[in-house]
Amino acid sequence: MLKNKNMPQRIKPFAPSAYQSGNEKELLLECLESNNWSSFKGATEGWSIKDVGTMTSEEAEHYGPLENRFLGGKFVRKLEGQFASMMGVDYCVSGNSATSCLVMAIGSLNLGPGDEVLVPCMSFNATATAILSYNAIPVFCEVKNDTFCIDPDDAIKKLSERTKAIMVVHLGGNGADMEKVIEIAERNNLFIIEDCAQAPGVKYKNKLLGTLGDVGIFSLTETKNISCGEGGLLITDNKKIAMKSRLIRNHGEGIVEDDWTDEELVNIVGMNYRMTEFQAAVAIPQLNDLHNRNKKRKELTKYLLEGLKGFNEVLIPPEIEHGVDYCCYMLKWKWKPKKDMITRDNLVSEMKKEGIPLSAGYGRMMHENPIFTRSLAYTKGCPFSCQHGKGTLAKYGKGTLPVSENVNKQFIWFKFINPPNTKDDMDDVISAFKKVLRKKPVK
Ligand SMILES: Cc1ncc(COP(=O)(O)O)c(C=O)c1O
Structure with a gap:
């Protein structure tokens, strides 16, 4: 059709990224009619928490007793089992958002007050606030001028004796320079967390992003490549990370055993980050596609x-x-x-x-947010000027990451x-x- 040059090029909106991929309706209806809409319970019904908490996602999907509601219901287990197998890892722990999964990741690595985490300044806020949620300190790094992912050379400059982890963000479906990141992490004994919210199914040198570090996080929010409205997935091969994440997700403090060590107990202040069965029912066909x-x-x-x-x-x-x-x-x-x-x-x-x-x-970029520039995430200046945080060299605000x-x-x-x-x-x-x-x- 010939267009008048004063008319806009386009009148109709673009299609949003959330759309059905397969049998979402059928699974949703099945879930609705089953009357099992969550199935989660912060209890192990007599099973040992260590046995249940370290069960692989494949075991939980196929063999784990469904009456044991600590690991959720049928759809959640199926989603987790399928994602773990697709990614080639032992564990997938779902949550009600990637933000919750990032929080579980930080908690399960036992990070806390005084610990610094290197993180690119260019990302969605949750990448950094998850670190703050355990009173650890985000130390922002430059991104590379051309890939927009963390600049490993700048990360090296920001290392301190307090650095415990490096969180990379695979921004926009690109990948960070993982070879260099892994080298830095190995040399300095750091954990690697991969925020893959924007890069599900993307490979780096034939390995799937999210499997190159200690823990990888994915988002199922409405704007992402696959979605169930809101939701997140954490993957790992490490059973301690899996168990602690499962405990943080699901009111874990009530079921830990009295003889656990301090290291085992640290950061198990359980929340409710559970994914519902409805969300998982929608996410399964999306994942398959x-x-x-x-x-x-x-x-x-x-x-x-x-x-x-x-x-x-x-x-x-x-x-x-x-x-x-x-x-x-x-x-x-x-x-x-x-x-x-x-x-x-x-x-x-x-x-x-x-x-x-x-x-x-x-x-506003993350390092420009007032909670950082005014060192005020929590009351009394925590974590920036609390007893354990004192001495951080982290700098925030405009001009610090040109x-x-x-x-x-x-x-x-x-x-x-x-x-x-x-x-x-x-x-x-x-x-x-x-x-x-x-x-x-x-x-
Ligand atoms: C890079 C990145 N990290 C984390 C998140 C948080 O994801 P969610 O909205 O599922 O909590 C997002 C999403 O918007 C994101 O783009």
């Missing part, structure tokens, strides 16, 4: 990038980390205008007028790379960019 959904994302990304190749000098896609089988979660371009070209913020608003919802990077801050100023993001959007939808994005960038600049 992950490969296919990712494949479609890859095709759409390739098509979009091809279509915009002519603008590559100014509209710069992420550099894919060597060895990463990139699967775009959200396209994060850098806009580097030449003289006389439109500014980033005007480009975003002009594209919006054309019906293409772009966004302009993080409103490379990442500069990237954030250049960012323009497009998120609807997800199926069921099609190449026709990507054509609208390509045409809108061409239209806006060929207009006389509105500076």
Whole structure:
């Protein structure tokens, strides 16, 4: 159809990333009619907690007695068993969000007051606040200017005698430089936590992200590659991490035994981070379709990038980390205008007028949040100036991470790379960019 040039390029909205993949309805109905809507209970019904807590996810799915409700019901166990087997690990512990799973990860590694965790400053807030939730201290690192994942060289500069872990974020479906991260961790005796919320099913040198460190976390919130509304998955091969995570998830303090050591007891202040059976029922078919959904994302990304190749000098896609089988979660371009070209913020608003919802990077990066800049996460200045936290060299606020801050100023993001959007939808994005960038600049 011939379009009037004053009309926006696109009128209809893009399809959101949550869509059904298979038999969600059937499983949801089965769950509803079973009247087992959670099945979790903070009790082991007479079984030894160590036996139940360290049962692999495969055992819990196929052989674990369902009457033992500490590990949840049929759908939760099935989801966990399937994800563990897909990732090639012994344990998957689900939760009601990736945020809860990040908290379980920090808790289960026995991190706490005075411990520092290296973390890239560019991520969703939960990456850092999970660390704070145990009164440990996030020490923010630069991201690489081109991949937007943690810069290992900066991480080395931020090491201190208190550093206990490094948390990487595989941002936007790219992967961090895990070879260097593993080298740093081995040399300094650090745990590795992988935040894979934006990179499920992505490989690094033929190994799945999330399996390269001690513990990996995935999100099932509505905007992610697969979803059940809200939800999270933690994976590990370490039975201590699995057991402690299961205890933190499910009011664990009430069922630990009196003769446990201090190390075993630490951080078991149980919460309720359980996933419901409904969520798991929806997540199972989504999980089974992950490969296919990712494949479609890859095709759409390739098509979009091809279509915009002519603008590559100014509209710069992420550099894919060597060895990463990139699967775009959200396209994060850098806009580097030449003289006389439109500014980033005007480009975003002009594209919006054309019906293409772009966004302009993080409103505030994590290290700029007032809880950090004012050292006030908890009362009495904890954890930054409490007895154990004293002496941290961590610095917060604008200007402390110039490379990442500069990237954030250049960012323009497009998120609807997800199926069921099609190449026709990507054509609208390509045409809108061409239209806006060929207009006389509105500076
Ligand atoms: C990198 C990253 N980490 C953690 C989270 C938190 O995920 P959830 O919303 O499932 O708690 C998100 C999600 O939005 C994320 O993008």
